[in-house]
Each structure stands twice: as structure tokens, then as C-alpha cells.
Amino acid sequence: MGRGKGGKSRTQRKHFQENRENVWKSKRPKSDSYSDPIPISNPYETQNPAFDHYYKATKEWDAFVQVLRTPLPAAFRINSTSRFCVDIRSQLENDFMHSLQAEVAEGDNTEAIVPLPWYPENLAWHSNFSRKQLRKNQTLGRFHEFLKLENEIGNITRQEAVSMAPPLFLDVHSNHFVLDMCAAPGSKTFQLLEILHQTTKVGSLPDGMVIANDLDIQRCNLLIHQTKRMCTANLIVTNHEAQHFPGCLLNRNCDKMEPNRQDQLLFDRVLCDVPCSGDGTLRKAPDLWRKWNTGTGNGLHNLQVLIAMRGVSLLKVGGRMIYSTCSMNPIENEAVVAEVLRRCAGSIELVDVSSQLPQLIRRPGLKRWKVCDKGKWLVSCKDVPKSHRGVVLPSMFPNGGSYQDVVDSLGDDIITDDVNRNSEDDVQAAENPVMHEFIEEDSDFPLERCMRLVPHDQNTGAFFIAVLQKISPLPAIQIKPRKEVGKPVDTANPGNEDVQELQINPLESIPEEISEANINDNEPNAADLKVSSVAWEEVDFKEAQDPCKVENITKNTPGKRKLQFQGKWRGIDPVFFFKDEVIINSIKAFYGIDEQFPVSGHLVTRNNDTSHVKRIYYISKAVKDVLEMNFSVGQQLKITSVGLKIFERQSSCEGRSAPCAFRITSEGLPLILPHISKQILSASVIDFKHLLQYRAVKFADFVDAEFGERATNLMPGCCVVVLGEGNRAATGPPQVDESTIAIGCWKGRGSLTVMVGALECQELLERLLMRLDTVTEKDSSMHEDKPSDDKGDEANGKNEDEVEVTGC
Template identity: 35%
Template structure:
């Protein structure tokens, strides 16, 4: 679901009582569904056309082109993710194989497809494809590219994300040590991008972190799925109303605590979403100027709360997929007026070379739902004064240089064949209030706190503070203590370095047999421990160890692939096996337990390395120099040394991904209408005695 879904869902929530009040007047209809298929929607709305022509959304000579573009379908775009080595190799595959085939496999009378890297996205890692569904169906090369995107998206090395949606995380200027907050994060494409930027230096556990919040409990689980693809121990997903997000508490070296101030905040607020008309044509049927008027207040409150949580010197990005200045420049102008010089707009145009955009609007009229336009609040008819507010109007002409709203960025669809988007970058230059000068918490008196809770429990139910959040009840996050029986066993077997902080390991059960053990960074651990009672944490940590009871094992836990990148630097050399390309390909293509190749079928070099290795989990290491000369492809895989065989733990998508990187044969997995698909491996099949249980990949289990 795109950003437009976020805005409409919450807008419906605000009008819930109005909808219910009309139920008596509605005739019951069984299974009624008034939605139309997108292909049947007439992309016309006279109010929309008149409204944006009147407010001057673009130059008059461009307006027809603007409207025409809004009525066409949106091209596909994707980003290449992963470590520097993996991203470099994937770019090589995309450019030299897939796209080259698409551009050369053409009839003489056909125009080659328009496939190109986005000029403003660093290192050619984002691409735009102007291909239709019809194109994909008629050409094998296009179909192969299509299947590649689907498979690699599941693995996590490709993110299919709308072009304009990639801009806000880029202009945040994220560094690995930053504390980052994504206030309205679902469905999570920008959150994933923030995590990629946090890990840009290939540090397995950077000191910074990302807190991803969303008010909708169910949509938080979409965030879990997105974050899981990145396998980062530096992210936590929380469920709260972002306009009243509580202060998070963090520990200081001296044992005291302080309120967290974030270095970077993304404030991608719910909006009317009319910038997404190209991918959500049903908006044509229900667009009205009232949508923006209804959302201006909540947008302003969310942004204001974000600024309160921002550290002095920090940067906050406000963005919407709306065209309407009431949701965009008016919100920024209102904030600048109310914060008395604490914030300033930042010009980030130099960091987006090649992006064609319009500057922020510095004047606009405000319209009622009936398209009655007003230049000032004094002109507003009395009947509209409850919906049109003074803060929605632009600054006076003499004050425009004070606010510099022209530093905002407006991307319009006809400029570079994209969706429409608004981005404003703000820097906090001084505290909002005197209280912000110190955030160290005063020491609380335990007796007073207990008395406060006792008094609260005596109140009638409707007057008590709501302690339980709506939605699913979450299992607790239980971190390891100083002495954990299972950890002694794991540490000894894998020869884990003393530098590894085992107190950052956690489980999701307070008692009973531990099945999965997760890893969080030091900072994330501290946040969960300090705030778990005050804020609803949905998910955190990356799966590090999985129980696999097996009579041939000296340790009851194996290393999970999910958290391997964070764990392997601390694993002793005895459980690490350097593997050659041909041997690794042999292991990958033999994906069923009963077909795992015997050690004797592998190269003499690896046989020698495995000779003295006891059965159980191990780490397979592969290294390869790349053509660009600056990066190295490093592949680390969770392997299993059986009594007579060797295998690796891989889902089908991960197997295909690694075979692509290694130049192996993926024809049995490359399904399209031209070649019949081979049945995928049954990941739930019972393994042979010498192997460990396979992991199933279910979003529900990932969330829990």
C-alpha cells in the first residue's frame, strides 16, 4: 500500500462517527462493493482540474501537460540494496545482462524500452523502467527482468519503490552513528532505505539505530516484514500515535537516564494522496479540496512533535505525496511561525543533481469544498471559518524572504515521468523552549511512583490511563542476564569472542524452552529495557541462533542466516570454512536434505578443512574480487557439517540470489511463460538425521 493509503485510512478514522450516524438511512446490501476496476475508472475530475489551475501548481503553459501526465500509469522503479560488494555485483548483473538483453532484443520497427538509472540517486543504484504489462508479456527478456525483480525483492537485495519516495531518506543525510526516528513508517519502504543508509559503511552493528513508528497496529506488521529483509539488529518497531509520541528514555554512562533526542527524523505524514493519482486512479472519483483542509491539523501536530524530539543541530524531513499547499507549504509556514527562529529550511538541491523539480510555493489561495477561493482569512465566509483556518494561508509578501518557502522541493509528474511529491528539509538551530536545555531525568522516588499507581487503580475504569494499546498482545522482550545456561554452551561451541556482548541477545518468552535467540544492538537493547512498559514495541532484533536438537550436535543451537552478518565477526576460526566457487555452487544447487553432497564429492581443499570439524553449524566464507576494482564480494552462509556431508541453509529466493552472484545456473528457478517452472523445494520436509531442521519463513513468525 502506498502513501495515499496511509492518509485515507486515517482520514476515515477521523470521520468514523459521521459514517456511523448515517447507517440508519442506508439500505442493507449483502456483499456490496462499489469499487471499480482501475481500468474502468474515468480519470476525470472537474474540481481537481479547476482547483490546481487556480492555485497555479505550475506554469500555465505546462498545465495541460501536467494534467495529461496525471492520467497516465506510473513507470516501475527499483533500488539495489545490500553491502557495497553485493550492490556492485548486482549492478553489474542488471546493466550487463538483464537490461542489455532488454535493449537489444528488439524488432527493427520497435522503439527500444526506456530503462535508465535515476541521475540523482548515488552510484546508479536506482532505476526506472518505462515498461507496460503488455511489454512484459510479449518479450522473454522483459519477463526475465520482471522475474528477477520479484525474486530479488523477496530476498531483500532489490526494493521496488516509487521514484519520488526515495528522496526523503536521501536528503536526511544519514550517518551510521545517528539516532533516527521514522514517525509514520508503514508500509516501510523508506524505513528500509534508512536502514540501508545506516549500514552504508558495511559495519555489521553500527552505533546508530532506526525507530520505526506507526499508529496502525496491523500496518506495523508490514514494517516487520520490510525490516526483516534488511536483517539489521539496529531497528525497533513501535506502535503509537506519532502526534503524541512519548519521550523515549536512554541510559547514561553514570547510570542515570535522559530523554532521547534524535539526530534525524523522517516525518512522512498521512495526506490526501492526490500526488499518487497515477498509481491510485480511484482518487479521481472522490477528490475534493476538503481532504486537505481536514488533514492540515494532524499534519501540523505530527511535525511539531517531531521537532520537539529532534536534537539541536539535527535534521527533520517533512514529506507528503500531496500536491496541495495546504498540506505542504502551509504546514511548514505554520511551524516556522510558531517556533520563533528555532528552525530553518535547508536548501538540498545540490545533493540531488539531475532531479527536475519546482521550488516551493510562496503564495496560494485557500479554497472551500465548493471551490470558493480566498487570498486571506479575513475574506473567508463565516460558514467556512471552522474548516478554513488562518494558519492555512501563505506569508504576507513582505515576509516571504523571512521564511524561504522556495527552498522546499515540489516534484511534478510531467517533469521526469514520476508521481508527485513534496519535500521540506528543516534544521533545528536552537531549543524550542528553555526546558530543552537539559534532558537528564530527575531521579524518581519509588514510594511516590507506587502510590501514584495505587491511586490510579482506584479511579473508575473510564478515567484510568489506557495502559494497554489496541491490537495484538505482544510477547515480552527478555534479554539475557549475566549468566545464561544456554549461552555458556553456545559461546564454548562457537568460540565466541569475549568482545561480544551476550546481554544484547533476547528471546520472546519469559520462561520455558528457548527456541529462537535474537540479537539487538547495545543502543536498541537499552531503549527496549528502559521503555518497554511505556511504549508498545512490536518487534526488534535479528534472529541469531535457532534451536535444533540433534543427537549429532554438541550444541543445541545453530547460527541463523538472518543474523549471520552481525554474529560471524565474533565466531572463532574453527567454525569458519573458506569455500571455493565451484564447491559453493554444488551446495546451492543441491537444495534438498537427502541430496546434500557427501564431503568426499567436494574439492580436496575443503575436504581437508572439514576433516577435523565436528558435526554441527558452521559458517561458510566466500570472497571474490570485482570488476570495479574497488569492492570485494563477500558471501557468508550458515552451513551444516553433517557426519558425512555438508550443506547450507537457504530459502529458494536466497539460493537463486547467490547463484546469480556466482554465475551459476538458475534455469530451474527462472520461471516464465516461455519455460515451465520446476517445483520449488519443500522447505517443510523432514530432514535426515544428520541435518538440522529447516527454517520456514512466515511473516507471522517473523513478527513474533
Template identity: 55%
Template sequence: MGGGRKRGRGRTQRRHFKQGRENVWKRSSQPPPGAAAGEGDEGRGDGRDGNGNSSWQAFATENPAFEDYYKAQKIIPEEEWSDFMNMLRKPLPATFRINASCQFFQDICSQLENDFRKSLETEFSDEHEEDAIRPLPWYPGNLAWHLNFSRMQLRRNQALESFHEFLKRENEVGNITRQEAVSMVPPLFLNVQPDHHILDMCAAPGSKTFQLLEMIHQSAKPGLLPNAMVVANDVDVQRCNLLIHQTKRMCTANLIVTNHEAQNFPGCNLAKFSSGTCMDESKLQRLEFDRVLCDVPCSGDGTVRKAPDMWRKWNAGLGNGLHRLQVEIAMRGIGLLKVGGRIVYSTCSMNPVENEAVVAEILRRCGDSVELLDVSAELPELVRRPGLTTWKVRDRGSWFGTHEDVPRYRKNVISPSMLPSGKGTMDSHMASGSVEVNKDAVDADMRDAANMVEGEHETKTTDDGNNGGNPNTEETSKLKSDEVPNMSDKKSDSTSIHTECSNFPLHRCMRIVPHDQNTGAFFIAVLQKISPTNESQVAEVIKNKHNFSDDKAEKLEKGPGSDKVPHGENTVYQQGVDDDNVSDGQQNGDMDNETSNDKNEEEAKVIANEAENGQAGTRDRRRKPQNQGRWKGVDPVIFFKDEATIRSIVSFYGIKDTFPLEGHLVTRNPDASHVKRIYYVAKSVQEVLELNVKVGERLKVTSLGLKIFERQSSKDGSPCTFRLSSEGLSLLLPYITKQILYASAIDFQHLLQYRTIKFPDFLDAKFGEEASAQLPGCCVVALREGHESIDSIATDPSAIAIVCWKGKTNLCVMVSPLDGKELLERISLRYGLKLPKADDVKPGMKIDGSDEQPDLSTETVDPQAVPESKSSDMEIADVKEVVE
């Protein structure tokens, strides 16, 4: 019974992450009646009439239930309410962040300051009181920038076309990340250090993970890998694929991507897997983290400026239904945190039930083991409001200030932890709990919100036959009719409700509201683990679950059958979806497995069918180590130890002994003779992988490491069967002594421009001769300009180089067209070279279809980087909006 319920919880959680949403300010295909051409580009939504034809309809930016709720919660002073609401109805300005660890960081900063900033201010000086583009004052190092343009304006305004193309291109190659400003805040409060192990519990789609990777790489010494490591986790496989694609732009060997429910993230404690043997205490190993980012799934009402359809879908039940899951995830994060470590809890919701109530429950459970930090002195230019110390809970049209006021038949829905009194713990009510997304709480308030929009009275009765209600609780069905209170008799006026203050220092929490700095809304709390937590305290959220019957669990997952709520109305959004770093066609590719997509999809269907049929024990089998150490549908992580192949690679490229290879190479294929790709992992990742093997493969690893070598077949008979990967070249370049050429800027430019050039056609005849003399196969071409000697290139981590293929008569580049175009523009700007036009190509310089060219499909279209054909509606909507 328990196993069946856990399967349901995971499926419910994943289903809510996949729900679609119309989360954009769109331009309709046809204007409203009487509107001039081009008028009203913002604030519209595309609709369909009864015949399925496209029709115009405005996004509603009104929701009486929303206003009533947040006025009652007093998240801002009453005199600021009109400013608050007016800002919520405006589209969100575009923001982006520069990757300070990228090779062209200084060039991009210079281009922004000297080119785009000046041109945009000149072009739009009369239209904006503030700067058209400016750095965010609170983000360190002027790395984050704010635009006084919405995403729609960026796409529509011709004067912004070149800047928009710049943003898209640099985002795709990883030099910048388009991300909502407030979404950048939580990682900054982690205070990441160069040697930290970091866990991002709910990481997809990956903007914050990318930000953490930037931090650890920026802190490392030039040319060396950092000692730090990031484990990025997400519950949904498709969202993991999206996460992998986004973080691949970083080209890092310090990342592990896992696929687990955050609240059940596995512990890797070697002492528990030592087969009873006595071990020296100093040799005990366990996976713990110095920093944990707990950016939990939430109702997402802080994203209303970016996702205007939230106005229609919002209801108070969304936050009530997610509260328990949020507590579970946060408590698991604390359990995985080292003593002295920091955990940041954050949401993109303004709801105190999802914010202060969760933090208060964490403090209540952990006692003196965890401290809520006062970080008001950090990021002083970030305007933030203190957390609330008192709030109320709204349920079925009624307000409750204390748990004693909650009717008995609703006490399993409205738990003591949702309220500020601090008198109760979750122990008393967990025995009658529910799945983490409490459908009863969501549905009741959804109907209430809908009725408020229609002008009906706020209060609701509990007559299911008349109102379509569905308490979904056994307690309600057992109550006699005279025991069920008439909720319409309770006052809905929140001012008459008695409330209590929390006795925890919740004012140390932060709530960012939109009208302070023209942003979205966010909530952040920073906690520190002072001493070890009681294991029973941390685990009691999970162990005190109530075992639902199969029919009740199915009913909760599928939604109440009597409510007639359209599919998608109960959508709950994952916090990470607010990040603007996804481009078209990149929704959910990149799972780093060498098994075919068909096989993975087939196995996924089997798992889904088993779950739907309620087969007991299926989930338990999946949680145990699989045969050959494999998780179902995920290739194992294998340390690559084929000495003959490694010797061949080292000899062919002349790799120095100072570059550590032993223990750092992994593959996803246990058959060494058929390995297609070899990945490099940092020492910190290596240690975690070794621990994971010892404890029985408890981590479900979907991606890790940096692709450094790739099998390459050609007709030229290269002595080495593995070529260098462009992703790992920067890591390996200082250690290569063979198969390397040094080109002038003009010849380097021509290679990027024409991609294939015959040896006699290089302007530098000596370079052509040197290229011809190389062994057939993969080689490296480094840019000679900017270095006093050739030796300095090998020791300069910022040296520019590309992977090429040396054939019988020509040299061919092996970088993707997108990366080649970006690199071409960078060196042209840096060295003042003129980009040649296509008409300037000399006969014979460009060779198409030459037999001497290797198969480059693996570089330009990596099978691991191809998005799957099926993706969630939410991902597709987000992708089209972000970079269209």
C-alpha cells in the same frame, strides 16, 4: 471525555490507513467492445455489472474539480498546464534502487550495466527516444535506476520477462528495492551520518526506512556494525507487520520498530522517572534524534499516475481534513529532535494546505528555534520547483484567501493555519477543533467534486435537507436560519478572491512535479532545530483539544449518516503506501512476538471492543506500563542472560572473545527455558532499550534486532540446542573458529543445488571427510574460491557462507529455497560455473525425508514471518500491483 476522544482519534487514523483503493493500471479480463486482442492494456479498470459479472470499464482520467483546484492554486505556470495534465494521465515508469550495503552490490551493478542495459537498449531502441534503462541522474552513486516501462509493461512484455524476474528475485532478497523515484528523495536530504539516531515517524510500508538503513550500513566500516540506529514507527499494527517484513530483508541489528500514533510518540526522559531523587545533570538521559523523517499521511494526489482511481476519489476536502494531523505529527517530530538536528517534512500531495501551510504553521509555532533550510545546492540534478508563498482554501464550493472571509460556522473547519496570512496560530481555533481527519471538510467537498463531474454548478447551499450536507458542528446547529450565509451567493471564481502572502521563506520548500523528470509528484521541506523549543509550544496542539461528546466522536468516525457516501469514498492514503517494495503474500506478517497469532488477535479484539463501547480509561491503562513490563498483545523485550546457554553456544561454535555478546542478546520470551529465538542488537539499540526499561516501558516495541540463534531439535543429539540463523551469519562469521568448513566452488554449488548431499558424494573427497568429522548439529560452509588462504575468509566481510546441518551420513543446507537460488546464481555468474540441470543429479546425492535432517521449518517458514490471515484491502491491492 478526553480519553474517549483520543481513542477515537487513533481508531479514525488507523481506519483511514486501511481503506481499500483500486490503485493500479489493470488489464481487464475482457476487452472493450470492438477492441483488438492485447489492445489498451494500460488505463483500464475491472468493473462489475449489475449481475456481478466482470465487465470492462476505462479508468477516468478526468476530474474537473481537480483541474479547477490546481489551476487556481497556480502550482505551475499556465503555459505548462497541458504538459502537466498529459503527464498525469500516463502510467508511472518503474524505478528501483540498489542496496549498496548488500554483499553482491558490485555484481548487480555489473549485471545491470553489461547485460540488461545493453540487451534492453538493443531490443527497444526503435521504440524509445530515451534509454530503455538508465540511472537516475540525481541519485548519488548511480544506485537508483529508471525504466521507460510501466509496471504493466514489465509484466506483459515477453521480451522483458527475464529482467522482470530479476527485479522480483533481487527485491525479495533485499538486494534492490522497487520504489517510486520521488519517494526516494526525502531520506537524501536528511544528510545521514554514521552515528546518527534517526526516527521515521510514519514508516510503513518501509521503503524509506530500508533506504535509511542502507545509508547507515554503507557508511560503517566493513565487518563492523554502525553506531547509528533507526526507530521506525507506524500507528497501525498490520502496517507495522508489513514494515517489519520489508526491513527484515536488510538483516540489521540497528533497527527498532514501534507501534504508536506519530503525533503522540512517547518521550523517554529519565529525569521524569527518577522518583524525585536528585541526579547529576550530566547523567540525565532522554531519547532524542539527530534526524527525523516526517513523511506524513496525506491525500496522495501526487500518486495519480500510479493510482489512477485517485481521479475519481479526489476532492479538496481530503487535504483540508488532514491538515491538523499533519501539523501535530510535525510538531511532535520537532519535539523529539536534538538541537542542531534536521527534520524532513514530506508528502506525496501537491496541495499547499498539506504542504506550505503546514510548514508555515511549524515556523510560526517554533519562532527562531527552527529554521527552514535552503537546500537548493543539494542534489543539483533533481529538478524541483520552489514552494508557494500564497494560496487559497476551498470549502463547500467557495474559495477563501483570508480567515476573516470564512463564515463563522465554518471557522472550526477552516483554521487560520491553513491560510498564508501568518496572523493567527492554532490556539484560537483548537478550542473548537475536531478529530484529525476532519470529516466535515472532506464530505462537503466530496459532494462538490461529484457535482462538478456531473456538470452541476460549483456552489453549494447549506440546507442539509436538500443537499445531504452535514456540518457536524454544534455551532451550526445553534445558528439561526438567517445567520447561516447562503454559500451560493459567494463567487466561486478564485481569481476574485483576495489573498495574502506568507511572511515565511517558503520558497525554500521543494515541489516536484511529474512533467519535469517523468515522475510522480512530491513535496519536501528541510528544517533544522536551532535552539530548544518551548515545551508549551510543542505540546499545545495536543493539550488544547476540544472534548467531543461520545455521540459526535462516533458520528465523525463512522462518517456522516445523511450523506449516503459509499464506504471508501472518504479514503485518505498514508504517504508511505506509494513505495514499490512489496511482494505477493507479504502484506502483514513478521510481528516479532513469541505469543501465538490467535492470542494477539483475541487481545486486539478486546481492545477494539473496549474502544467501541467507549469504556473510559481503557486507553490510559494501555499507555501505562503493563504488568511484567508488557504492552497488551505485544511480547516484552527481555535481555537474554542465561549464562549456561550462552557458554554452550560460545563453546560449540568457538566464538571469539572479541565479539561482544553481553548485553546485546534479547528475546521476546521471559521464560528462558522456552526461548525459541535470540536476537542481536547493536550498542545504540541496547542503550535505547535500557533507557526504555528505566522509564517504564514507554516504547511499544514490535520488532528489533537481528535473529542470530534459533533453537533446533534433532535426532542426532547435537551438543548445542541453538543453531545459527542465516540472517545473522554474516555478522558472526568473522568470529567463528569451530564447526566451519571450506568448500570448493563446485561442491558449494552442489550443496545449494541439491540441498542435501551424502559425505562420499562430494567431488572433493577431503571436504567430505572433514564434514563427516564435524560434531553433529549446525555448522557453517564457506566458499573457498577467491581467497588466498583460509584465514583470509574469516577476516573478509564479503566472504560467502551458508548455514548447514551435519547429520550422521549427510550435509544439509539450512537456507530458504529463495535465498539458495539467489546465492546459486550469484556464484555461478561470478566463477563461470554452469548451473546443473535436474537430470544431472547423481543417484543418492539428493536425499528427501532423511531421518538425519533436522526440522528446517523454522528457517524456511519462520512463524514470525508468516503473514496473518487478515489484512487490509489497501495492503492487498498494493501487494498484487507491485510484484505481480
């Protein structure tokens, strides 16, 4: 990654939360009708001659391109693990479906919002209003505010409809280890975490976990921001090139290893949603129209193959991988899948999932396509001029092959003639393949099992999905290097001029020479192909290596990129297991945490100085195992975020004087709530609502005097208030289940102060009004007026804007 002026990183130059310019925000006549097409005067023209030339042969071209030139309708998904999941779905079905229908243009039979018929349990919804209309149309204001609030809290995720499909075909179970190779911005990662937690009981964690990776540290920050709303202890966010993702291979002969311990990091499921030209998102990002060209897809092809191969190498036998793009280009789609199947030599199977999600309208994958290079159509690798063979790779064609095979089969005379061919004849033959001597190819692989989701089938964007199953270990792949003209054969090593052995551990790295995609049509692609032998997985080293001295592993391997083994990545805070027993025991004693909640070995921090630790994170057993493995191999994983923030130190004077210096965070509260027996109260509906409304209430001002008295008797510091039933709080220990609503508070000298952000307080109040029957408020003279302006001693040392906003 390049560095900016003055040595500043990208994240310092531009914060990830800055909004990208809305390219649909153009000066044009106002209209409330969502069916109005984009006028030709739009500065972002929705036309591109090169695009038309490339896709003109598409079936139903007119319908296809007409839909592409209209804005993308908004879509969103309800978080299935949210405690308000049923309430939100009911609100959409019984409220918004009817109230928004009046905004549909007269005479139009389309529904304003509808659940996606193919998504399970009506949890995903499609709106026939564009994002711009939701922002600009005042009559849609309530619905827009609903979407913004619930998205910020984490109850819904605004996501393109077709982007929701890949995780559903991955068949994730709660015990699976899942790798999301190119995860940012995080919508699919959030979806995978939902599926992982779906069958988990309150207060417990699934046995599986997700590693979400992205190359760009700025996009990793966006990924962390998105997934933080999920409140999960089963996630690790990493910052690596996907094609070089570490395998964390341990030495099988190391005496320090446990006998039954996994010795390499492999996954049950891999989501390989690779970087692509993105022409399936033209409706959402119309600025791509003017940028589109065939060189982008051609240049990304090799990188996509490398990432996909890395994905299958990290997959367990019997595991499943999704290869997907938001592109319609077969060079980035079917050609990549065919090349992966070709290299894997029968160890990977393309799965037929046509019977799954039957209501999702899809088209079969292509078995025949041509390659376009600078406006010229090429039907076979035999058709590629010699000067362009560094850019147009054999793997881009349906039957693959190699240029060496072309030389062997056709002879040097025909190949040399490519250079001297009359340019006018060359163009004519390429643009009219019928006149050419080579015929179009059909792939031998069952590529019709791939799925193409096209815009005009269901008024969406475009997407490509292929489901791959690993049925046996991958073979070592022999690749013959190109013979260079005029280069003498090495007579000192006869027989080795065609194949050279490189001792490369594929679970550690892929050679640097083939790591980059060349997107420039005018420059040769160095990836064709300097590597002669790559064993993609399961390599036994001839020399035993001590994992405690992992810097020796393949230290002198030619062509292997240098790995970092410092134990601390530059610019990334290291991860430490938190082992301060004094602090841990004080937290357990203060909150009465039972022994069923595992604490030892499950707490981590990013600061090794325990006296200055501000935040403590909780990790699941699966994440704990991965971290221990990562330490064993020299911290090869560059971890940007891990675990669930569960405790946070209070820095104010009140916090320092409290018996326990750490409070329970709102993110960690749902996990630990069933396991605490101290510092917890049950409040009546009225008192709970007043806490949310006024944020600080004196003990004497509570409606239920008994509740106020119990609050007075609590130890100073953090406490938890659980919503009870009726006008009086329960006297016994609160009963906790999936529907329990609780908030963190601070018990000061004379009041309780809510330690929840304003947005969550607002959302909780709205949900209470919908979920609960109207409660007759007694003694209302006190409650209609706002209680004392006392802010509860400002115990937490924060103003309202600084109070942490949570996503649970």
C-alpha cells in the same frame, strides 16, 4: 483503533501479505508499447471535475495532467550494503540496458531502463515500462523475474523514484539516532538503514540506530517484512500515533540514574513523511481519481501540523528533520511548514538545499495559495464564514493568524454579517476573489526553499519535501482559546479567561483534544483550539518523580491522554534481555565466538521463560541503550520488532541431541561470521555449487575428499560453509571480508544439509556463474548426476518450503 466483529483485530481479519487488487488490471486491448495512454473506457476514470477545478491554475496544466493520466513507470533501488551490489549494477549496465532496448517502440528515442541521474553511484534505476507491462509482456519476463527475485532476497527495493529523495536530504551519518515517524510500508526506512550501515566494516555495527514507527499494527507487520531483508541489529519498530510518540523522559534527579546518561529520547534526524491525501500517487493508484476531494486535504491539515510539531520536539538542537508528503496540495504542504515555523518562533529554520542533488529537477515551494472549501475559494482567514471556522483553520492560509484576531480587528458586526450574507453573493465573491474585499496573502516565511517534485518534469509521481533545522530549544507556545458566545467570564479567576496553564510534558504526549484530524467538511474541527498552553519540550517538573513509579507522572493532568505502564502492551509480546548464562556460554563455546563480539547485554527475546525460548535476537549498543531507557520509564515504547534474529532453537530430534540446541540464522550469519572459529569450513567452488544445487550432499560424495573428511569430524549440529577459491578448499581458517559468501548447514550423521531457502540458493548460484571464471570440473561423472536422494538426515526437521528464506 476500532475493533471488528467478534473482537477480532484487523490483522486477524486480513493478513498483510495479501495482495491489493491491481487497479491498472483492466480489460483493454493488449499493447506492448509503454507509451499507450489509458483509454477512456477504463473503469478507473482518470478524470475528476473537482480535481481539475482545484489544480487548473497549475503552470503547464496540459502537460501536467497528461502525464498524470498515464501509468507510473517502474523504479527500483540497489541495496548499497548488499555483497552483490556491484554485480547487480554491472548486470543492469552491461546486460539489461541493451537487451531491453529492443522492446522500446520503434521511433521512440527513450531508453528502456536508465539510472536516475540524481541518485548517487547509479544505485537507483528508472524503467520506462509500467508494472503491468513487466508482468504481461513475455519478452520482458527475464527482467521481471530478476526484479522479483532480487527484491525478495533484499538486494534491491522496488520503490517510486521521487520517494527515494527525502532520505538523501536528511544527511544521515552512522552515529545518528533516527526516527521515522510514519514509516510503513518501509522503503524509506530500508534506505535510512542502508545509509547508516554504508561505512560499517564487516562484523561490526554502526553507533546509530533507527526507530521506525507506524500507527497501524497491520502496516507495522508490512514494515517488519520489508526491513527484515536488511538484516540489521540497529532497528526498533514501534506502534504509536505519531503525534503522541513517547519521549521517554527520565527524572533528572533520580539517584538510580547514571550521571552522564541521556535522560530523554531525542533524535539527530527525524523523517516526518506524514499521512496525506496522496494525489501525488494518482499514476500508481488511479482509484484515487474518483475519491479525490478538497475535504481530505483540509481535514488532514491539523493532524499533519501536530505530527510535524511532535517531530521537531523530539529533535536535538542542531538536528535535521524532513517534512514530506506525496501530495500536491499546498494545504498539506507549505501551509503545514509555515504553521510549524510560526509556532516554533525562530527555533526552527527552513534549510535551503537547492545546491544538493543538482540533477534532481524540482520546483520551489509556493508562497501564495488559496483555500477551497466546498468549491468556494477563500483567500484569507477573514474570508471564512463563521459557520465553517471549525473546519477551515487559520493555519491553512499563508499568513495564519487566528479568528480571535479577526474579531478584534474587524469587529463583531462584520463577523456576524457572515451568517446573514446572501448565499448567491457569497458564492460569486468566493469563486471570483477579485470581487472580494480581501486580497490574497503572501507568506512571510521563505517557503520557496521547499521542494516540489512534479510528474511531468522527470516522468515520475509527485512529492513535496521541506528540510528543517533545529537551531535552539522550542519555546512554550501560548494559544488563546476561542471565546464562546454567551459564556460568562469566570470572575473567580480574573485575568485567566484568555490563557490557562496546562502542565503537559510534551515528550510524553500531546493533549487528546487536539489529536484527531476531522476529514468531514460538514462537522466542526474540535482542534480549534481547546488547548491554551503547550510547552513542546524541555519541561522541568515541580515535583520530583521516581521513574520506578512512572505511573505517577502527570497522573492528574487535565486533558492528558492516559498512558499505559503495564510493562506489556496488549497483543504485543514484551521484550526481555536474555541472561541465561548457561545457554549463552554453550553457544559461545560451540561456535568459538571470540571476546571481541559483545554478547552480554546484547541478546533479547520475546519470551521470559528461557527454557522455551525459540529465537534470540541481537541488538546494537544504541538499541540496548534505548531499551534500558524504555524499561526505566515503564515501557512506554510499544515495540513490535527489535533487533536481528541471530540464534534459533532446533526443535527436531537431531536438534535436541546436538551439543548446542541453537543454530546460527542466515540473517545473523554475516554479523557473527568474522567472530567464530569452530564449526566453520571452507569449500571449493564445485562443492559449494553442489551444496546449493542439491541441498544435501553425503560426505563421501564431495569432490574434495579432504573437505568431506573435515566435515565428518565436525560436531553434530549447525555449521558454516564458506566459499573458497579454486577446486580445493583452503586448509586454514577462512578469511572473511565484505565479499565473503557463506551459508549455514546442518551436519548430520552422514551428510551436510543446506539450511537456506530455495530462493537464496537460486540467487547465489546465479551470482556464482557471473562472478567466477569457468571452473574445470574434474571427475564430472559423479557430479553431473544428482547425488543420493538422502536429505541429509533431515536434521533440521523442515521440508524445503519450511526452510527459512533469508535476505542477506
